[in-house]
Amino acid sequence: MTDISKIRNFSIIAHIDHGKSTLADRLLEYTEAVSKREAVDRMLDNMELERERGITIKARAVNFKYKADDGNIYDLNLIDTPGHVDFNYEVSRSLQSCEGALLVVDATQGIQAQTLANAYLAVDNDLEILPVINKTDLPSANIPGTKDEIEEIIGIPADEAPEISAKMGINIKDVLEQIVKSIPAPNGNPEAPLKALIFDSCYDSYKGVIVYIRVKDGVVKVGDKVRMMHTGAEFELVEVGTLSTFGFNPKGVLSAGEVGYLTASIKSIADTEVGDTVTLADAPAEEALPGFKKVLPMVYSGIYPADGAKYGDLKDALEKLRLNDSAFVFEPETSAALGFGFRCGFLGLLHMEIIQERLEREFNLDLITTAPSVIYKITDKKGEVRMIDNPTNYPTPDEIEEAAEPIVNATIITPTAYVGSIMELCQDRRGVFIDMKYVAGDRAELHYVLPLNEIIYDFFDALKSKTKGYASLDYEHAGYKPSKLIKLDFLLNGENVDALSFIVHADKSYARARRIVEKLKDNIPRQLFEIPVQAAVGGKIIARETVRALRKDVLAKCYGGDITRKKKLLEKQKEGKKKMRSLGSVELSKDAFMAVLKLDE
Amino acid sequence: MKDLMLYFHIPFCVSKCAYCSFYSIPKAKEELKEEYANALIRQTKLFENSDKYTVRSVYFGGGTPTVLGVDRLEKVFNSVFETFNVINNAEVTIEVNPCTVDKQGLSLLKSIGVNRLSIGAQSFNDKTLKLLNRAHSADDFLRCYSQARKVGFSNISADLIFALPNETLADFTHSVNSLIELKPEHVSIYGLSVDEGTPLFKNKSSYAFPSEDEEEQQYEVLCELLKMAGYSHYEISNFSLPNYESKHNCGYWQRMPYFGFGAGAHSFFKCRRFEAARDVLAFIKNSHISFTAPTNYDNSVPLSEVEAEEERIMLGLRLKRGVEITKPVPKYLLDNGLVKKHGNTVSLTERGFRVSNSIIAMLI
Numbered sequence: 001m002t003d004i005s006k007i008r009n010f011s012i013i014a015h016i017d018h019g020k021s022t023l024a025d026r027l028l029e030y031t032e033a034v035s036k037r038e039a040v041d042r043m044l045d046n047m048e049l050e051r052e053r054g055i056t057i058k059a060r061a062v063n064f065k066y067k068a069d070d071g072n073i074y075d076l077n078l079i080d081t082p083g084h085v086d087f088n089y090e091v092s093r094s095l096q097s098c099e100g101a102l103l104v105v106d107a108t109q110g111i112q113a114q115t116l117a118n119a120y121l122a123v124d125n126d127l128e129i130l131p132v133i134n135k136t137d138l139p140s141a142n143i144p145g146t147k148d149e150i151e152e153i154i155g156i157p158a159d160e161a162p163e164i165s166a167k168m169g170i171n172i173k174d175v176l177e178q179i180v181k182s183i184p185a186p187n188g189n190p191e192a193p194l195k196a197l198i199f200d201s202c203y204d205s206y207k208g209v210i211v212y213i214r215v216k217d218g219v220v221k222v223g224d225k226v227r228m229m230h231t232g233a234e235f236e237l238v239e240v241g242t243l244s245t246f247g248f249n250p251k252g253v254l255s256a257g258e259v260g261y262l263t264a265s266i267k268s269i270a271d272t273e274v275g276d277t278v279t280l281a282d283a284p285a286e287e288a289l290p291g292f293k294k295v296l297p298m299v300y301s302g303i304y305p306a307d308g309a310k311y312g313d314l315k316d317a318l319e320k321l322r323l324n325d326s327a328f329v330f331e332p333e334t335s336a337a338l339g340f341g342f343r344c345g346f347l348g349l350l351h352m353e354i355i356q357e358r359l360e361r362e363f364n365l366d367l368i369t370t371a372p373s374v375i376y377k378i379t380d381k382k383g384e385v386r387m388i389d390n391p392t393n394y395p396t397p398d399e400i401e402e403a404a405e406p407i408v409n410a411t412i413i414t415p416t417a418y419v420g421s422i423m424e425l426c427q428d429r430r431g432v433f434i435d436m437k438y439v440a441g442d443r444a445e446l447h448y449v450l451p452l453n454e455i456i457y458d459f460f461d462a463l464k465s466k467t468k469g470y471a472s473l474d475y476e477h478a479g480y481k482p483s484k485l486i487k488l489d490f491l492l493n494g495e496n497v498d499a500l501s502f503i504v505h506a507d508k509s510y511a512r513a514r515r516i517v518e519k520l521k522d523n524i525p526r527q528l529f530e531i532p533v534q535a536a537v538g539g540k541i542i543a544r545e546t547v548r549a550l551r552k553d554v555l556a557k558c559y560g561g562d563i564t565r566k567k568k569l570l571e572k573q574k575e576g577k578k579k580m581r582s583l584g585s586v587e588l589s590k591d592a593f594m595a596v597l598k599l600d601e
Numbered sequence: 602m603k604d605l606m607l608y609f610h611i612p613f614c615v616s617k618c619a620y621c622s623f624y625s626i627p628k629a630k631e632e633l634k635e636e637y638a639n640a641l642i643r644q645t646k647l648f649e650n651s652d653k654y655t656v657r658s659v660y661f662g663g664g665t666p667t668v669l670g671v672d673r674l675e676k677v678f679n680s681v682f683e684t685f686n687v688i689n690n691a692e693v694t695i696e697v698n699p700c701t702v703d704k705q706g707l708s709l710l711k712s713i714g715v716n717r718l719s720i721g722a723q724s725f726n727d728k729t730l731k732l733l734n735r736a737h738s739a740d741d742f743l744r745c746y747s748q749a750r751k752v753g754f755s756n757i758s759a760d761l762i763f764a765l766p767n768e769t770l771a772d773f774t775h776s777v778n779s780l781i782e783l784k785p786e787h788v789s790i791y792g793l794s795v796d797e798g799t800p801l802f803k804n805k806s807s808y809a810f811p812s813e814d815e816e817e818q819q820y821e822v823l824c825e826l827l828k829m830a831g832y833s834h835y836e837i838s839n840f841s842l843p844n845y846e847s848k849h850n851c852g853y854w855q856r857m858p859y860f861g862f863g864a865g866a867h868s869f870f871k872c873r874r875f876e877a878a879r880d881v882l883a884f885i886k887n888s889h890i891s892f893t894a895p896t897n898y899d900n901s902v903p904l905s906e907v908e909a910e911e912e913r914i915m916l917g918l919r920l921k922r923g924v925e926i927t928k929p930v931p932k933y934l935l936d937n938g939l940v941k942k943h944g945n946t947v948s949l950t951e952r953g954f955r956v957s958n959s960i961i962a963m964l965i
Contacts, residue, residue, distance in 0.1 A: 526957055529937045551817045553958040555792040555838060559607050559623055560662045561853050562867040562876070563916065570915055573962035 002075050002258040005185045007078045009095055009214065013118035013125075015111075015472065019134040023104055023175070024062075026079060028245050030172045032068045040205035056218055060200045060212050061097075063242035066528065068180045076179065077242075077259035079199065081118075086348030088476065089295050090327075092121055093199040094276050096261060097214030100128040101426070102175065105134050107141035107163075110443070111149045113472035114415045119154045121264050128183050131158045132175055137165040142540055153439050178596050188256030191232075192286040194218030196227070196254075196278040201269055203323035209266035213278055214259045216289060221253035226264070226280040229288040233271040234281050234591065236266035263563070265444070271325045283409075290372035295327045297345025298406065298477065299352055299372045300389040302333060302499065303359070304341030306366035306590045311340045317363035318342060321355060328355060337499040338368055343390055346372075349456050359516070366589050370499050371597045374452045377404040377480050377491065391501040394487045397538050404480040405503075406452040409434075410465070414471035417441040421466040429454035429462075430505060449478065489518065490536040492586045498598065506564030516596060523592035526550035531586055605654035606852045607681065610863030610882060611666040615701060619734040619804075620762075621794035624865050625664040625751060637863075638673035640888035642680040644862050647891035651742040656687040657857070658849040661695040665721075667702040669708045675962045678713045692717055692848040694758075699737035699745035699799060710846050717847075718749050719758040719789070725776040732808070734800070738934045740777070746783055755781060758787035763823060764816040765793055766801070766808035774826070783828045789838055790823060792816065797899040804939035817955070824951060837919045837954050873903050911965040916962055924946025931963060940964075 014020040042464070043491075049136035061079045068074055078187050081094040095101060101122040105115055122129050131150045133143055148156040196213040204210050204235070213220075216280040219224065220240055222303065227234045241250035254260045266272060277288035305314045318330050329345040346352040352372060356597060376388045378395060379402040388394050414422055416438065424447045426433070435445035452461070463471055482508040490497050502511050513535035520533045524547045535543040576589065611876065612625045613634060627635075645651075659681060666674065674695070678736055681687065694717040695710060700876055702710070707718075724730055725739040726937065737745075742759075759780055778862060780788065795802050795810075811819065824834060832840035839850055861868045865879035896913055902913065917924025926947040934940040939953040954959055 040878065065879070156771065184907070343678060528939055528959055550956050550959060551791075552793055552820065552955050555790075555820075555955075557789075557791045558793040558853070560660070560691055560861060560867055561869065562608055564867070564876070564911075565876070566915070567912075569965070570911075570962055573958060574965070 002255070004188065004190075004255075004580065006072055006153070007099045007186055007257045008077045008179050009079065009186055010100040010102060010130075010179055010183055011079045011081050011098050011103045011259075012093075012104055013081060013091075013115070013122060014134075014414065015106070015114040015118075017107070018104050018106040018109070018112075019113070019166045020104055020474060021533050023102070023132065023134065023172075024080075026060065026166050027076075027078065027167055027176065028064055029169075030176065031064045042259065043326055046546075047535060059203070061261070061417070062155065063244050063259065066176050066180065069177060069406050070180075071566075072322075074180050074340070075258075076176075086346070088121070089293055090200065091118065092125065092291070093197065094442070095122055095125040095127060096289075097188055097197055097199045097315055098125075098127055098178070099248060100130060100466055101328075102179070103129050103131045104134050104166075105131060105146055105150060106135050106144045107143050108135050110139050110142070110146050111413065111439075113411050113474040116153065116411065116413065116445075117474035117476075123154075129154070129156050129183055130178050131156065131161040132165045132485060132524075133158075133161050134166050136163045137168050137170060137486055142144070147175075147176050149439065149443075152541070153445070154419060156512065158222070160454060169514070186257035188215065188217050190217070190219055190256040192217035192256070193218050193283050194224075194278065195289055198228075198272055198274055198276045198278060200271040200274060201326075203269055204263075207263040207265075209240075209263070209269050210273045210279070211262050211270050212260075213254070215283070216253050217256050218280070219253060219255040220280075222250075226262075226279040227276050227284060228271060229277040229279055229285070231271050231273060232274060233266075233269075233295055236245065237262050237265055238479075239263040246371065248363070269323055270510045273326060273568060293337050297329055297375075297389075298452065299345070299346045299348055299354060299374060301372045302335060302338065302341055302390070303330075303356070303368035304335065304338040304368040304370075304499075306368050308339045313341065313363065314359070314365055317359050317365060318344070320363075321358060325355075327351065333384055335392070335499045336435075337497045339368075341368075341426070348404040348461070359493075366498075366590070368593055369597070372407050372456045374456060376485060376503060378402075378577075379404075388503075391487055391503050392498050394501075394503060397486070400584045402482050403485040405483045405485060407449050407478050407481045409453050409478045410448045410450045410473060410475040412446045412448070412473050413439075414444055414446070416444050418471055419444050419446070419468040421473060422446060422463070425462055425466055429457075429459055430507075441505045446510045448516035450475070450485065451481070451505070452477070458488055467510045480535050486537050488516075488534045490516060491532070491536060492524070492588075493531045495586075496530040499593075509537060510542055513537075517543040517545045519596045521547055523595045524586065524588060525592070527586060602653065602655045604857055605656050605685075605860035606658040606857055607656055607660070608859055608861040608866055609659070609661045609666070609677065609681075610635050610861060610866035610877075611637075611638065611661060611663040611762070612864050612879075613637075613668040614663060614665045614737040615698070615875050616734060618801055619732065620793060620795065622799050623664075623680075626881060629668070629881075631783065633881065634669050634673060636885050638669060638677055640885045641677050641862050642890060643691070643888045645677070645680045647889075648684060648960040652958050653685060654686060656685045656691060658852060658859075659687060659694070660692075660836055660849045661715075662719075663696055665698045665701050665910075666695050667697050671702065671706040675709060675713050678715070682714060687714075690837045693847060696721065697745065697749075699741035700734075702745070703737075703747040704752060707749050707754070711752050711754060716754075717758065717912050718754050719760065719787075720745060720749070720785075722759045722773075722776075722780060723762045724765060724768070725779040726768065728837075729768055729772070732766060743783075746785075756787070757785045758789060758847065759783075759785045760789045761823075762791050762793050763819045763960070764806075764811050767808050768811065769819055769934040770811075770815060770822065770844045772914055774822055777823050777826050781826060784830075784842075786816045787809055787843050787847060788827060788832060788840040790820075790840070791838055792820070802813070805911060820955065833921070834951065834954070835921045837957055841842075851920065856913060856916060864944075867962065869945070871903075872909070915961050918949055918964070920948070922946075923950060926964060934963065936958060 012020045064076050066074045079094050081091045143526050150158040162171050164171040200212040222240050239250045240262045265333040275292040279285045327347050330342040333343040378386045380399050381401050431448040431450040437445045441446050486506050490500040517533050517535050530549045531547040533545045534541045614625045614627050616627045693715050695715050696719045698721045718906050722742045727738050745875040779803050818917045827840045835846045858870050860870050864881045923946045925945045
């Protein structure tokens with residue numbers, strides 16, 4: 001059993017591109033020699049196994065040894081955290097599994113919104129925060145300025161912060177020494193009933209669900225019958241161990257303070273929710289660890305195969321993704337315009353983009369996705385509350401007593417030069433200003449309450465373009481707020497295209513309608529007859545454009561009976577037709593459809 | 602006896618037209634032309650079972666066939682008539698460009714059995730002809746045309762191009778009216794396509810091309826004027842006075858078998874479509890082998906039933922008379938006056954002709 005006083009559990013938190021994964025690699029590299037000696041036998045087995053299976057399981061927690069200057073060998077557990085606002089809850093559970101966090105700050109950029117959000121999360125979880133100044137080798141690095149910022153904004157001393165270059169491998173040892181010295185050893189009672197926090201899980205087709213845990217109290221070992229305290233699911237453990245860079249290390253037992261994994265031929269990831277507490281079925285803990293929250297999707301979008309025949313493939317792919325991602329939900333839906341597809345729920349925009357990209361890349365699917373929608377809370381005239389995640393199901397105005405939309409508390413950190421344009425942007429996106437602080441040097445931190453609906457529309461892109469990418473945004477959900485919402489419908493040739501409908505604030509409906517109608521006009525290929533393109537609110541037309549009829553095709557010469565050009569042209573048209581969606585009598589290509597939904601200005 | 606049409610490709614010309622993206626050699630040496638003519642003759646003679654076909658049309662196209670020289674053309678023609686069973690009323694056409702053949706030459710062509718001329722006019726505006734790098738003026742065309750009449754050609758076709766750079770509707774109307782005044786039996790019209798790799802494409806930014814609307818207008822005026830002058834729009838790109846429809850042209854669209862001789866010539870033979878190698882020297886070098894069996898062609902693949910059916914519809918719809926289609930025609934094509942239907946015969950209307958590609962894609 002590992003000596004609990006020699007265990008150090010930590011995460012690395014950083015703004016994107018500040019060097020989190022590079023530092024992680026360096027730490028592992030630096031300590032590899034020690035770990036290697038221990039792992040060498042197993043390594044061969046594991047590598048062979050992995051080669052055979054053609055997969056490498058992504059270690060969400062790596063266990064490695066470090067021989068410190070004090071002569072002791074320490075057992076370090078590095079717990080990975082997803083670095084985006086969409087996964088805030090997962091981040092908080094990962095942090096809950098640690099006693100400390102390395103806060104990596106890029107010396108050329110200083111503190112960014114995500115640095116701050118993550119730092120606050122770490123503070124909330126009572127972690128010891130060790131600032132690390134990275135990229136100190138770059139000419140534009142401002143080390144004293146960055147340290148000042150850390151002290152001023154986050155309020156932790158930064159004097160002792162290691163000044164490193166993860167890329168060049170400079171001062172990595174300083175970081176390890178600080179981890180050992182400053183991060184407290186875990187305190188847990190191995191004699192108490194088992195309490196282990198699930199901070200991640202993933203599905204493996206051989207082992208079933210692999211559950212990543214931090215043992216808070218007690219001991220867990222192979223053969224134990226365990227219970228998930230929130231879901232109530234019970235399993236008999238098949239494998240218990242740690243993960244090193246060399247793969248699984250099924251040591252059979254984990255005790256208080258340790259981080260590792262367990263497997264039990266668990267078929268469904270839904271049984272092992274992040275934040276749940278694992279205890280022994282026969283000698284359960286009295287109460288679960290605090291802070292469990294069921295993660296709920298915040299953003300919904302319809303996903304359809306571009307080729308209707310691929311519906312089954314899409315379904316299989318979604319099911320496979322869902323195996324590994326309990327936050328992702330989907331159910332079949334039918335659109336008059338797009339045919340059979342799925343309504344999918346995501347934690348946020350990034351999560352949505354990741355899933356869509358994986359579907360297209362890993363599963364080779366050509367997709368049509370509808371505009372993302374938040375969940376609206378509608379109280380109807382009878383006083384019943386309905387949650388609407390699909391504009392198609394939005395009730396008619398006369399049924400609605402009150403409509404409310406989700407809002408977020410947003411933090412934006414920006415060079416002061418852009419404060420004006422950011423305020424303008426937030427105002428335009430219906431933001432409510434809370435406060436602004438000038439922070440170290442020439443930067444400001446702004447707080448706004450913003451409708452989530454505006455954020456998923458084009459806020460990120462607009463913020464980026466208005467501030468040349470210098471401003472950073474982070475937000476947390478802040479409940480619902482009543483709002484003047486209406487549903488915009490679009491008609492092609494007089495027929496409603498359900499997949500294009502969306503919910504918008506009344507004040508913005510006209511401008512948004514105009515823009516979409518123009519986009520439709522520009523993107524619908526001219527067809528054999530004139531097509532009116534209209535936007536409507538509750539049956540009233542508020543914008544109209546016309547796609548003029550195609551009047552002429554190319555009339556080129558067929559020389560000497562050479563019909564190959566003609567054939568090629570028709571093949572192309574036919575090929576294009578396959579990708580066309582017939583919306584009533586109007587044919588719309590996937591590209592045209594996506595162009596309309598593309599959110600850029 | 603099976604029906605067959607013959608095509609002879611002469612990939613030589615006086616000079617490259619600015620819009621031409623086809624394979625043809627300007628200013629070829631006399632020896633090359635001689636060898637090419639001999640190769641064509643060899644190929645003709647090697648044609649297997651030539652006596653089993655009834656040849657209904659012979660067409661010499663290019664390039665500019667007359668650049669081969671009328672004497673050589675005569676030799677080739679003679680070998681064709683000797684080898685094949687060319688029926689009495691067969692259509693025998695040669696493409697001609699003004700300034701590439703004189704009155705004597707035309708007379709010789711007439712005497713060896715050519716009964717139809719297709720003369721490239723393209724435009725009656727000298728500025729445009731120059732811009733297109735055509736080797737003739739409007740007057741040259743008129744002279745050539747009247748010489749052809751004088752030596753007795755009673756079936757003449759002329760080509761016009763619309764949507765030409767720097768041409769206004771008035772310029773184009775001038776061309777159409779000038780042509781109608783001459784009363785050719787047949788008129789072919791094409792929209793200019795600016796293909797990549799042509800000089801025209803390279804310089805396109807320095808010209809004013811008619812807008813889509815102007816192009817449409819030109820086409821409308823053209824159709825209207827020709828109709829008023831008694832021409833029938835019997836095929837998408839072709840007009841004729843009564844009974845002067847081109848048999849060769851119609852044959853292409855009715856999927857009559859044809860065999861193409863010469864470098865880069867296309868064939869539709871034994872249910873296969875194939876193209877001979879485009880390189881003139883390679884063609885000459887291999888001309889001692891019979892190309893009659895299509896398997897000799899690398900790129901020859903027999904058409905599948907589906908392909909054949911799609912072809913039948915795609916090609917058949919080019920003709921005013923239409924084609925038999927049993928599957929249902931989208932109602933809005935009929936409602937919008939783009940397509941007509943009599944029984945199972947579907948045909949494009951005048952308006953339908955203009956957007957034929959889009960309609961055909963819908964009907965196959």
